[in-house]
Amino acid sequence: xxxxxxxxxxxxxxxxxxxxxxxxxxxxxxxxxxxxxxxxxxxxxxxxxxxxxxxxxxxxxxxxxxxxxxxxxxxxxxxxxxxxxxxxxxxxxxxxxxxxxxxxxxxxxxxxxxxxxxxxxxxxxxxxxxxxxxxxxxxxxxxxxxxxxxxxxxxxxxxxxxxxxx
Amino acid sequence: xxxxxxxxxxxxxxxxxxxxxxxxxxxxxxxxxxxxxxxxxxxxxxxxxxxxxxxxxxxxxxxxxxxxxxxxxxxxxxxxxxxxxxxxxxxxxxxxxxxxxxxxxxxxxxxxxxxxxxxxxxxxxxxxxxxxxxxxxxxxxxxxxxxxxxxxxxxxxxxxxxxxxx
DNA sequence: CCCCACTTTCAGTATTTACTGAAAGCTATG
DNA sequence: CATAGCTTTCAGTAAATACTGAAAGTGGGG
Numbered sequence: 001x002x003x004x005x006x007x008x009x010x011x012x013x014x015x016x017x018x019x020x021x022x023x024x025x026x027x028x029x030x031x032x033x034x035x036x037x038x039x040x041x042x043x044x045x046x047x048x049x050x051x052x053x054x055x056x057x058x059x060x061x062x063x064x065x066x067x068x069x070x071x072x073x074x075x076x077x078x079x080x081x082x083x084x085x086x087x088x089x090x091x092x093x094x095x096x097x098x099x100x101x102x103x104x105x106x107x108x109x110x111x112x113x114x115x116x117x118x119x120x121x122x123x124x125x126x127x128x129x130x131x132x133x134x135x136x137x138x139x140x141x142x143x144x145x146x147x148x149x150x151x152x153x154x155x156x157x158x159x160x161x162x163x164x165x166x
Numbered sequence: 167x168x169x170x171x172x173x174x175x176x177x178x179x180x181x182x183x184x185x186x187x188x189x190x191x192x193x194x195x196x197x198x199x200x201x202x203x204x205x206x207x208x209x210x211x212x213x214x215x216x217x218x219x220x221x222x223x224x225x226x227x228x229x230x231x232x233x234x235x236x237x238x239x240x241x242x243x244x245x246x247x248x249x250x251x252x253x254x255x256x257x258x259x260x261x262x263x264x265x266x267x268x269x270x271x272x273x274x275x276x277x278x279x280x281x282x283x284x285x286x287x288x289x290x291x292x293x294x295x296x297x298x299x300x301x302x303x304x305x306x307x308x309x310x311x312x313x314x315x316x317x318x319x320x321x322x323x324x325x326x327x328x329x330x331x332x
Numbered sequence: 333c334c335c336c337a338c339t340t341t342c343a344g345t346a347t348t349t350a351c352t353g354a355a356a357g358c359t360a361t362g
Numbered sequence: 363c364a365t366a367g368c369t370t371t372c373a374g375t376a377a378a379t380a381c382t383g384a385a386a387g388t389g390g391g392g
Contacts, residue, residue: 003291006284010298013277020188020270024350038293043369053352058370079360079367087297089304104186111179118172125169127204131253132176138255190380209339219382224340245337245390 007036011050022100023067026052027060031069034085040073042080068095094150101146105139112136173202177216188266189233192218193226197235200251206239208246234261260316267312271305278302 011032018028030046041049046057061083064070069092073082086092115132118125177198184194196212207215212223227249230236235258239248252258281298284291 001280001284003284003286003294006281006294006298009277010281013274017270017274020266022186026350035297036294038290054369055353055371056351059351062370081369087300089301093308100186104183108179108183111175114167115172115176118167118169120169124204128169128172128202131202132172134253135255142259192380220339221341221383222381225381228340247339 007033010036021096022103023069023096024060026050026056027063027069030057030060031064031085034070034083035087037085040075040082040084042078042082044080046083067099097146097150101143105143105146109136109139109143112139176202187262188269189235189262190226190229192216192222193229193235196223196226197230197251200236200249201253203251206241206248206250208244208248210246212249233265263312263316267309271309271312275302275305275309278305 011029014032014035015025015029018031019025021028023031029050033046033049034041043054043057043061046052046061047054050057061070064083065072069086070083071086073084075082086095112132112135116129116136118128120126177195180198180201181191181195184197185191187194189197195216199212199215200207209220209223209227212218212227213220216223227236230249231238234252236249236251239250241248252261278298278301282295282302284294286292
């Protein structure tokens with residue numbers, strides 16, 4: 001396979017994968033483009049290579065930076081902004097976990113807290129509170145586990161985790 | 167808060183949460199409805215309570231069953247099919263992990279295998295292969311970790327995992 | 333073997349989500 | 363302090379996704 005074809009297929013696949021991980025298709029494609037590029041890219045470069053509009057590039061670039069999946073790279077003598085990808089996959093995963101935890105898990109925990117206070121002493125209310133309590137317990141565990149995951153070094157995590165389960 | 171209001175808010179929130187986990191909004195809402203209901207529900211019940219069409223209920227119900235998030239429950243003397251939710255959250259998470267791993271991670275692993283074979287001996291091709299090799303290594307680790315996760319008992323997992331990272 | 337109660341399918345439609353492009357906003361430089 | 367070079371914003375539009383409802387399919391009971 002030729003290098004160019006390889007890059008294209010990778011960008012496409014990374015976009016598809018991203019879109020099911022809360023990263024939009026285009027955001028993931030820009031990340032992929034930067035990943036397989038050894039030089040920093042400007043908005044114009046990305047516009048041309050992915051055939052997308054300036055506004056789209058700008059919005060998604062800023063999102064990538066916000067999520068910690070790409071960085072601005074200023075090139076001396078250039079007024080344009082250039083970008084490079086975060087290439088350490090453990091950092092990429094951590095960033096995504098953190099962003100989604102905040103967006104999704106934390107609001108759910110808050111809701112579950114509220115819902116343990118529903119009125120009523122009948123069986124129906126008791127049952128409801130029981131389900132909610134179970135979920136809350138589980139969600140808190142998941143929350144702690146994810147917190148831990150993003151704190152530890154990924155090599156340590158994987159090697160220890162895998163040796164645990166062998 | 168009244169029980170009914172609590173249930174409604176829970177169904178709505180669970181739907182929103184699900185929709186960012188690859189489970190569609192409606193699918194998650196049906197699951198939530200079954201979760202907070204202690205009796206099995208028929209299609210007609212769900213249609214009425216969530217105000218959605220028969221086709222929609224049918225499609226999403228079958229998906230829930232396919233994913234292992236709900237089960238058919240036959241009630242003697244009834245011709246209708248009834249459904250109950252899987253209430254064990256560790257099973258719910260496992261089911262979702264398995265479904266998504268198959269859909270997403272495995273195709274990516276296959277692609278990465280192909281891409282290590284791109285032609286060329288120049289620096290550009292070497293760099294590309296290097297990025298791909300890194301991703302492959304990381305993806306395989308993630309794949310193994312997820313395989314392990316779905317195999318182990320969740321209480322064991324959490325307690326051991328948390329004690330590791332303390 | 334046909335009817336009735338139910339389930340499934342799917343073309344059409346509605347809703348949500350993402351993208352475009354032009355205009356407005358910055359900011360370094362002369 | 364005016365302009366050129368670049369970035370940001372956002373109303374309008376396109377594309378993707380989910381839902382509806384009616385018609386077709388299925389199978390148990392009479």
